[in-house]
Amino acid sequence: MSTSISKSEPATLSEQDRALILATQNGLPLVPDPWGELGEQLNMSADQVLERFQAMQESGVIRRVAAVPNHYRLGYQFNGMTVWDVADDAIAELGERVGELPFVSHCYRRPRHLPYWSYNLFAMVHGTSxxxxxxxxxxxxxxLGEACSGHTILYSSAILKKTGLRLRKQTDKN
Structure with a gap:
């Protein structure tokens, strides 16, 4: 599971929300009822746990709760970050379309760094070859069609551990 914190506005976390984030930083419990398991750990009902996660998502504190599979163990040994030089007036619409392709695991816009880096759309794809x-x-x-004036593929050379934001447990000294 991945929990991602929004960068748009600072948020105040309740003690319950903070406890939920701390309890799930390494993933949801791998049990048939993860919300109930978390509730037992934190003296909350399963419904309360789910409601708190939904509220944090609606407020932008958490972007999503999602599985983070190990693509190498699934047989996808070739991982390419495709980078594209897309016309600025078309990138919003085309980026959405690329992000919806079933084989794109993530897609995002990034600033160009001219004259060295002209690419402004990144899309990660995985393959068995x-x-x-x-x-x-x-x-x-x-x-992308004619809106794209160039691209390249950057292949992974190492496995990097993916983690979201990590909160520290509060102590009396903090």
């Missing part, structure tokens, strides 16, 4: 990644990049190129 380099050819598969390049085929998927070709499908992205088809979506």
């Amino acid at each position: 380099r050819d598969e990644v390049e085929n998927k990049a070709g499908k992205i190129a088809d979506v």
Whole structure:
């Protein structure tokens, strides 16, 4: 599970919310009823746990609660961050379309750093071969069409551990 904190506005966390985030920083309990398990740990009902997560998501404190699979263990040994030079007036619409492709695990806009880096759209794809990644990049190129003036693929060379924001437990000294 991944919990991501929004950067738009500072938020005040209740003690319950903070306890929930601390309890799930390493993932949801792998049990049939994770909300009930968390509730037992934190002296809350399963419904209260779910309501708190939904409220934090609605307020923007948490962007999402999601599974974070290990793509290497699933057989996807080739991982390419495709980067694209997309016309600024088309990037919002085209970025949405690329992000909706079933083989794109994440997609986002980034600033250009001219003259060294002209790419402003990033889309991560995974494959069982380099050819598969390049085929998927070709499908992205088809979506972008003439609005794209260049791209490349940056392949992973190491596995990096993905984690979201980590909260520290509060002590009397904090």
